[in-house]
Amino acid sequence: MxxxxxxxxxxSRLLLLAGFCMLLLVHLSVLLLLRLGTDSLMLIGIVFACSFFSTFYLSFKYWQYIQxxxxxxxxxxxxxxxxxxxxxxxxxxxxxxxxxxxxxxxxxxxxxxxxxxxxxxxxxxxxxxxxxxxxxxxxxxxxxxxxxxx
Structure with a gap:
């Protein structure tokens, strides 16, 4: 031999999936922190959605660049x-x-x-x-x- x-x-798509799961956990923890500070569910939803989609898009572009x-x-x-x-x-x-x-x-x-x-x-x-x-x-x-x- x-x-x-x-x-x-x-x-590696496994690496991309692991990165997205970590980002999801970060966003969920931020959502919980925002929920404790304010009662406006609409404001929290808008901030969360904008942050969530922009972070995932930028992470995907970075993953394409380094992989x-x-x-x-x-x-x-x-x-x-x-x-x-x-x-x-x-x-x-x-x-x-x-x-x-x-x-x-x-x-x-x-x-x-x-x-x-x-x-x-x-x-x-x-x-x-x-x-x-x-x-x-x-x-x-x-x-x-x-x-x-x-």
């Missing part, structure tokens, strides 16, 4: 190449990276901190819906091997 693989991640697809290539020897798309140009640049000690490899969650030659840290959050199940499992096994033999 080889640890070599090439993956292209996609935006661009990432490409990671792992060679059979454990060397990793992270492909980044430059903002000004439509071309990919590959960086040779290694796994940081801060990375967490859990069965259903990969929080990767990759450090390039210049010492810049690149963060990747990979949830099971970011890849196919087979690719997620292969990536997890490869990263465990790299962390033990790196």
């Amino acid at each position: 080889t640890i070599a693989l090439h993956i292209v991640t996609r935006a 661009q697809s990432q490409q990671l290539s792992i060679s059979a020897t454990g060397e990793m190449i992270l492909c980044l798309e430059s903002q000004k140009e439509e071309q990919l640049t590959g960086l040779s990276v290694h796994l940081s000690h801060k990375s967490r490899i859990w069965p259903y969650f990969l929080s990767l901190f990759l450090v390039d030659e210049l010492g810049k840290e690149h963060k990747l959050l990979i949830l099971p819906d970011s890849l196919s199940p087979a690719a997620f499992r292969s990536l997890r096994v490869s990263l465990i091997w790299i962390s033990q033999h790196g």
